[in-house]
Amino acid sequence: MASPIIDASGIVKDYGAARALHGVSLQIGTGEFVALVGPSGCGKTTLLKILAGFEEPTDGRLEIQGKDMRGVPAASRPTRMVFQKLALFPHKTVAENIGFSLKLQKVSKTETDSRIRTMLDLMHLKPDYLERYPAQLSGGEQQRVALARALVSQPSVLLLDEPMSALDAKLKKSLQAELKKLHRELGTSFVLVTHDLEEAMMLADRICVMRSGHVVQVGTPADIYYRPANMFVAGFIGETNFLPVTATAATDGGMAVTSPLVVSGKTTIASEHVSPSLSAKGTALLVRPETIRFVKGDAAPGEWLLDGHVEEYFIKGASTQYRIRVQGLDAAVIMDLPGSIVLPAAVGEAVRIGFDPVQAFLLSE
Numbered sequence: 348m349a350s351p352i353i354d355a356s357g358i359v360k361d362y363g364a365a366r367a368l369h370g371v372s373l374q375i376g377t378g379e380f381v382a383l384v385g386p387s388g389c390g391k392t393t394l395l396k397i398l399a400g401f402e403e404p405t406d407g408r409l410e411i412q413g414k415d416m417r418g419v420p421a422a423s424r425p426t427r428m429v430f431q432k433l434a435l436f437p438h439k440t441v442a443e444n445i446g447f448s449l450k451l452q453k454v455s456k457t458e459t460d461s462r463i464r465t466m467l468d469l470m471h472l473k474p475d476y477l478e479r480y481p482a483q484l485s486g487g488e489q490q491r492v493a494l495a496r497a498l499v500s501q502p503s504v505l506l507l508d509e510p511m512s513a514l515d516a517k518l519k520k521s522l523q524a525e526l527k528k529l530h531r532e533l534g535t536s537f538v539l540v541t542h543d544l545e546e547a548m549m550l551a552d553r554i555c556v557m558r559s560g561h562v563v564q565v566g567t568p569a570d571i572y573y574r575p576a577n578m579f580v581a582g583f584i585g586e587t588n589f590l591p592v593t594a595t596a597a598t599d600g601g602m603a604v605t606s607p608l609v610v611s612g613k614t615t616i617a618s619e620h621v622s623p624s625l626s627a628k629g630t631a632l633l634v635r636p637e638t639i640r641f642v643k644g645d646a647a648p649g650e651w652l653l654d655g656h657v658e659e660y661f662i663k664g665a666s667t668q669y670r671i672r673v674q675g676l677d678a679a680v681i682m683d684l685p686g687s688i689v690l691p692a693a694v695g696e697a698v699r700i701g702f703d704p705v706q707a708f709l710l711s712e
């Protein structure tokens with residue numbers, strides 16, 4: 348990265364005796380959209396608050412635009428934060444809410460009015476909303492006002508703490524699309540904390556996966572989905588199948604893998620399909636549900652085959668999910684097939700399923 352706008356290194360945060368962040372390092376590029384994901388309590392909001400200046404790190408160094416942020420209060424940083432729970436002032440109108448920070452900065456009335464109107468356009472809010480109070484707006488509209496209020500002071504970095512978690516599914520989808528468009532138009536760096544992995548995949552240039560106060564992996568959505576560092580990351584994003592295998596180093600840098608459950612033989616997984624942090628513990632092939640098919644005639648060359656029976660299926664509209672029970676595997680194998688009027692197999696039916704191991708990824712616990 349040429350010159351990161353945010354450069355956090357070795358950030359430690361203790362709350363009393365409890366350590367919330369254990370030396371987190373993360374660089375964010377100018378204009379980049381980064382999503383922070385991970386299970387509840389892993390430290391996402393704490394990290395965001397440290398970037399915003401609402402919490403001081405116990406140890407480590409944070410630079411924003413090349414400047415050490417130690418002791419720099421939130422209001423003096425080039426960052427603005429939008430909170431999970433709306434922090435709109437209930438007794439101020441939409442116009443007063445949006446213009447609040449400009450008033451503090453003593454920006455002229457003409458300039459303030461003009462910036463508020465620009466924000467209103469950007470957020471697709473009608474001009475007559477300006478005189479309304481937050482309680483007179485829908486949840487989605489309130490969230491757009493909160494975004495407008497954060498963006499009106501033209502921050503270099505927008506920090507978003509689950510801004511869409513309170514919205515219903517349809518509203519969430521439309522606001523997600525707007526957020527992506529907004530990011531493209533403004534060129535501002537966005538850091539989004541979210542529980543919604545699909546949201547992170549859809550919106551972010553890079554995803555930072557956290558666990559228990561540590562960064563486990565930072566990568567593009569494709570890296571995280573197709574080349575996860577370990578089973579934790581793989582299981583966190585999307586549905587997964589883990590097929591236990593025995594792996595030994597192959598001569599060309601890849602790994603030779605075998606499984607007693609597989610009808611056909613040994614195969615080599617190329618090095619780019621092997622996790623760099625592979626260890627001997629719980630070595631498995633990650634096989635995504637959409638890469639598995641029913642094999643009714645001949646197998647394709649090199650295809651791995653498993654025999655089982657249909658435990659259940661779920662019609663999801665555009666796709667149908669099958670769960671296949673394979674003897675010797677703890678969990679049913681999940682397959683996602685394109686939706687079709689004619690179902691390919693019935694519950695209880697004996698089936699043979701197959702996948703190309705070249706599309707799989709070798710990882711460990």
Ligand SMILES: Nc1ncnc2c1ncn2[C@@H]1O[C@H](COP(=O)(O)OP(=O)(O)OP(=O)(O)O)[C@@H](O)[C@H]1O
Pocket residue numbers: 362365366367385386387388389390391392393394542
């Ligand atoms: N002010 C605080 N005082 C004490 N402990 C805190 C405080 N804020 C957070 N923690 C603890 O720090 C850890 C990380 O919390 P944080 O809110 O950053 O997690 P998170 O990943 O954002 O979780 P969630 O997804 O549930 O919002 C948790 O164990 C939490 O209980």
